[in-house]
Amino acid sequence: MPRKTMIEAIRDAMDVMMGVNQDVVVFGEDVGYFGGVFRATQGLQAKYGKTRCFDTPISELGIVGSAIGMAAYGLRPCVEVQFADYMYPAYDQIVSEAARLRYRSNGDFTCPIVVRMPTGGGISGGQTHSQSPEALFTHVSGLKTVVPSNPSDAKGLLIAAIEDPDPVIFLEPKRLYNGPFDGYPDRPVTPWSRHELGEVPDGHYAIPLGQAVVRRKGTSVTVLAYGTMVHVAMAAAAETGVDAEIIDLRTLLPLDLLAIEASVRKTGRCVIVHEATLTSGFGAELSALVQETCFYHLEAPIRRVTGFDTPYPHAQEWDYFPGPARLGRALLEIMEQ
Amino acid sequence: MTEHSALALHVPEPAVRPGGTPDFSGVRIPEAGSVGRPEVVADPSSIRDLAFSIIRVLNRKGEAVGPWAGLLGDAELLEGLRHMMTMRAFDARMLMAQRQGKTSFYMQHMGEEAVSCAFRKALRPGDMNFPTYRQAGLLIADGYPLVDMMCQIYSNEMDPLKGRQLPVLYSSRKHGFFTISGNLATQYIQAVGWAMASAIKHDTKIAVGWIGDGSTAESDFHAALVFASTYEAPVVLNIVNNQWAISTFQGMARGSSATFAARGLGFGIPSLRVDGNDYLAVYAVARWAIERARRNLGPTLIEHVTYRVGAHSTSDDPTAYRPKTESDAWPLGDPVIRLKNHLIVRGAWSEERHKQAEAEILDTVIAAQKAAESHGTLHAGGQPSVRDMFEGLYAEMPPHLRRQRQEAGV
Numbered sequence: 001m002p003r004k005t006m007i008e009a010i011r012d013a014m015d016v017m018m019g020v021n022q023d024v025v026v027f028g029e030d031v032g033y034f035g036g037v038f039r040a041t042q043g044l045q046a047k048y049g050k051t052r053c054f055d056t057p058i059s060e061l062g063i064v065g066s067a068i069g070m071a072a073y074g075l076r077p078c079v080e081v082q083f084a085d086y087m088y089p090a091y092d093q094i095v096s097e098a099a100r101l102r103y104r105s106n107g108d109f110t111c112p113i114v115v116r117m118p119t120g121g122g123i124s125g126g127q128t129h130s131q132s133p134e135a136l137f138t139h140v141s142g143l144k145t146v147v148p149s150n151p152s153d154a155k156g157l158l159i160a161a162i163e164d165p166d167p168v169i170f171l172e173p174k175r176l177y178n179g180p181f182d183g184y185p186d187r188p189v190t191p192w193s194r195h196e197l198g199e200v201p202d203g204h205y206a207i208p209l210g211q212a213v214v215r216r217k218g219t220s221v222t223v224l225a226y227g228t229m230v231h232v233a234m235a236a237a238a239e240t241g242v243d244a245e246i247i248d249l250r251t252l253l254p255l256d257l258l259a260i261e262a263s264v265r266k267t268g269r270c271v272i273v274h275e276a277t278l279t280s281g282f283g284a285e286l287s288a289l290v291q292e293t294c295f296y297h298l299e300a301p302i303r304r305v306t307g308f309d310t311p312y313p314h315a316q317e318w319d320y321f322p323g324p325a326r327l328g329r330a331l332l333e334i335m336e337q
Numbered sequence: 338m339t340e341h342s343a344l345a346l347h348v349p350e351p352a353v354r355p356g357g358t359p360d361f362s363g364v365r366i367p368e369a370g371s372v373g374r375p376e377v378v379a380d381p382s383s384i385r386d387l388a389f390s391i392i393r394v395l396n397r398k399g400e401a402v403g404p405w406a407g408l409l410g411d412a413e414l415l416e417g418l419r420h421m422m423t424m425r426a427f428d429a430r431m432l433m434a435q436r437q438g439k440t441s442f443y444m445q446h447m448g449e450e451a452v453s454c455a456f457r458k459a460l461r462p463g464d465m466n467f468p469t470y471r472q473a474g475l476l477i478a479d480g481y482p483l484v485d486m487m488c489q490i491y492s493n494e495m496d497p498l499k500g501r502q503l504p505v506l507y508s509s510r511k512h513g514f515f516t517i518s519g520n521l522a523t524q525y526i527q528a529v530g531w532a533m534a535s536a537i538k539h540d541t542k543i544a545v546g547w548i549g550d551g552s553t554a555e556s557d558f559h560a561a562l563v564f565a566s567t568y569e570a571p572v573v574l575n576i577v578n579n580q581w582a583i584s585t586f587q588g589m590a591r592g593s594s595a596t597f598a599a600r601g602l603g604f605g606i607p608s609l610r611v612d613g614n615d616y617l618a619v620y621a622v623a624r625w626a627i628e629r630a631r632r633n634l635g636p637t638l639i640e641h642v643t644y645r646v647g648a649h650s651t652s653d654d655p656t657a658y659r660p661k662t663e664s665d666a667w668p669l670g671d672p673v674i675r676l677k678n679h680l681i682v683r684g685a686w687s688e689e690r691h692k693q694a695e696a697e698i699l700d701t702v703i704a705a706q707k708a709a710e711s712h713g714t715l716h717a718g719g720q721p722s723v724r725d726m727f728e729g730l731y732a733e734m735p736p737h738l739r740r741q742r743q744e745a746g747v
Contacts, residue, residue, distance in 0.1 A: 051537045062560035069530025096520045103730045105508035106498045254735035262627040264741035
């Protein structure tokens with residue numbers, strides 16, 4: 001099976017969908033001729049023409065707002081916001097419009113759009129190229145929020161997102177574009193070509209939104225992770241020797257609560273890890289759900305390992321980033337409780 | 338070194354406040370018929386003057402004059418008058434219904450009826466409006482059932498929107514009326530996107546965006562003009578300048594700019610100002626702009642110069658911020674009376690027939706109201722179900738909402 005980087009897998013998903021569905025259009029800043037600053041759309045304009053894949057003015061509001069209008073017409077726009085950190089001008093369009101069209105019009109108008117955004121840090125991007133705003137989307141009624149952790153999932157989930165009849169926020173951990181980064185910036189990254197999840201089937205396949213997957217079976221503690229943190233968790237489990245069950249959520253909303261419940265009931269312990277800031281982060285929701293559904297199975301308080309409640313710093317990036325050392329400590333500590 | 342005095346901030350104020358004498362002498366009103374009508378293929382740079390004048394057709398004597406006249410016959414004008422009168426009667430009844438506690442909120446169109454009623458008649462089936470909350474004339478002029486509008490206002494068991502929307506935020510794809518947001522300006526850029534989609538698919542349909550004078554200050558307005566200009570989208574972008582954004586006079590959003598229409602010139606978009614209280618002028622300018630869009634010549638910006646006679650909404654009291662008699666002093670008159678007078682001048686109408694029509698229309702509106710109220714009002718009679726609150730958010734209800742619905746016991 002061919003192995004691809006995550007960027008190639010994402011491009012492949014758009015390529016497949018543009019091929020099978022003439023209504024799929026792709027646009028954003030630098031997305032057309034140049035193929036995007038991360039090269040996710042490279043070659044799509046040459047292949048499908050410049051009315052199917054094109055550059056836009058620097059206006060995230062304009063990109064998402066026009067996509068909503070196109071979706072109302074009947075197209076299926078899959079747009080790129082260059083960095084998730086730049087999505088705030090489009091937030092009103094996402095929250096007040098995309099998320100509510102179906103509901104407020106009683107199905108008269110719908111909004112099948114995908115908004116792709118590179119997310120997360122670890123690339124020396126400072127506070128404006130490193131944010132993880134997933135909780136700002138999971139808090140909004142009417143959206144679906146997806147965070148893939150590898151090329152194989154990224155392609156299948158993006159195809160499912162484009163085919164979904166409702167708006168989907170597709171957050172791409174940019175530190176994973178070239179390999180399964182495990183949180184050690186000073187070590188060479190294993191390329192996806194040497195990782196089994198770099199195997200990306202050709203052609204069309206969809207991974208249903210709302211299904212988590214167990215990345216590592218374990219008996220002692222459940223680790224709830226998504227995106228880059230899945231690989232950090234794998235490293236932390238290997239280093240500490242803690243027999244952790246690592247769940248890759250893949251979709252934050254709809255959430256696969258059954259998979260979470262089944263695991264925590266088995267292990268009796270739960271550590272939640274994300275790169276975003278702690279307070280009101282998605283981990284707070286996960287923690288509440290685990291407490292509500294698994295309280296009598298818990299043998300220790302639920303732990304959260306996350307970014308700190310500061311803007312994403314530049315020089316102190318690796319002090320901020322919840323790497324394997326911090327997560328490993330949490331795993332060892334929760335096993336003592 | 339040059340000496341500078343201390344800086345001072347300029348905060349604009351309207352010319353007159355309550356207690357003062359209304360004064361519109363600063364509003365330059367050109368003679369009807371005095372503004373030229375360029376070909377739709379005219380080079381935008383050659384018609385920049387249209388952004389600073391006001392295109393008018395009906396003169397003080399009720400005659401249709403000048404190059405923008407002559408597009409509509411007696412039957413079409415009579416139909417237009419009937420639409421505007423229906424809109425006005427509808428407003429009066431719904432305003433009263435709100436005061437009687439039958440709904441929570443209402444917004445009337447008084448003085449602005451010509452803008453949406455006339456514009457709709459220049460569109461074709463399949464074209465899409467992205468309206469704000471004061472363009473219900475688009476629905477009435479397209480034959481959308483009054484009963485359905487009222488059921489929406491009452492949020493009753495027959496509300497097409499299942500009680501999920503604030504009154505007057507209608508939606509009807511069939512009638513080319515995009516679901517109204519209630520957040521201002523957001524739909525301007527969506528209209529441009531819809532138009533881009535139509536062009537991408539080599540369709541023949543066009544889109545129409547609507548915005549008020551106040552909300553042109555939102556960045557969505559700027560984004561819409563950038564995108565419309567860049568992609569030459571087949572869209573007509575309307576600004577309804579009714580002088581007031583709730584209590585804020587139009588000078589606050591306009592700033593030092595000469596006109597709202599002039600905003601389009603920096604984008605190379607042909608920009609026209611029209612007498613929004615002149616049914617014939619609105620129709621003629623709409624036709625011109627729609628023809629440009631249909632011929633793939635790109636976007637047009639239209640500023641409809643009008644006046645909001647009533648309160649912003651039932652939650653507003655304009656006597657707190659503008660003179661009570663200001664609407665009487667508005668120099669462009671009343672759109673219903675002006676069209677009525679024109680029809681009388683044409684020999685197609687009379688005061689007597691007008692009175693009779695008023696009575697007939699009122700009967701029709703009251704009959705519709707009775708029919709709507711038989712399905713309930715906001716607090717009495719038939720209601721949308723609580724189940725409806727949970728449904729229709731997603732195509733398929735996700736597990737967490739199913740759980741919440743079960744917890745709610747529905």
